[in-house]
Amino acid sequence: MKNILVPTDFSDNSWNAIEYALSFFKDTISNFYLLHVTALSNYVGGEPVLVPAIDTIEVTLVKEAKTKLLNLVKKIKLNPLSANHNFITITSSDYFVDAIRKQIIEKKIDLVVMGTKGASGLKQVIIGSNTGDLITKVKCPVLVVPEKANFRAPK
Numbered sequence: 046m047k048n049i050l051v052p053t054d055f056s057d058n059s060w061n062a063i064e065y066a067l068s069f070f071k072d073t074i075s076n077f078y079l080l081h082v083t084a085l086s087n088y089v090g091g092e093p094v095l096v097p098a099i100d101t102i103e104v105t106l107v108k109e110a111k112t113k114l115l116n117l118v119k120k121i122k123l124n125p126l127s128a129n130h131n132f133i134t135i136t137s138s139d140y141f142v143d144a145i146r147k148q149i150i151e152k153k154i155d156l157v158v159m160g161t162k163g164a165s166g167l168k169q170v171i172i173g174s175n176t177g178d179l180i181t182k183v184k185c186p187v188l189v190v191p192e193k194a195n196f197r198a199p200k
Contacts, residue, residue, distance in 0.1 A: 046073075046074050048152050048155050049066060049076065049158055050078045050080060050149065050152065051079050053080065053117065054081065055081070060120075060160075061192065061193070062158055064196070065188075066188070067126040069158075071126045074129045075130045076130070077130050078148060079114055079118070079133070080135045081114055082140075083103070083106040146183055149183060160191075160192065
């Protein structure tokens with residue numbers, strides 16, 4: 046059994062990566078760990094007064110993410126290629142790469158599959174900032190699925 050980690054931000058790009066992974070592993074019974082990382086660091090300020098507000102924001106973000114992940118699993122299960130797989134949802138309020146590293150270790154991840162659409166700068170335009178950070182900072186194979194890629198079985 047394979048353990049596949051699929052980070053998601055619930056975008057069309059992330060959905061494409063999920064569909065690609067389902068096709069890629071259609072003949073291999075797998076555990077798909079669907080991870081959403083809430084970018085709490087974007088909301089964190091330097092003032093101690095903000096701590097209660099940050100806690101409230103975190104609770105809200107995690108609650109919304111859990112609901113979206115459950116809906117995502119329902120959508121995935123409509124795909125006939127999902128029949129042989131287990132889907133486990135995970136939310137994390139951490140830095141993106143740190144959250145991925147933690148799951149790789151805890152869940153004994155064999156492969157990370159993620160979509161990319163690019164951001165800024167040449168490297169980011171080609172592979173995306175989170176993806177670029179991931180493939181250079183974790184010790185696990187990463188399958189990068191470009192924005193509009195369609196699955197074709199390797200020959």
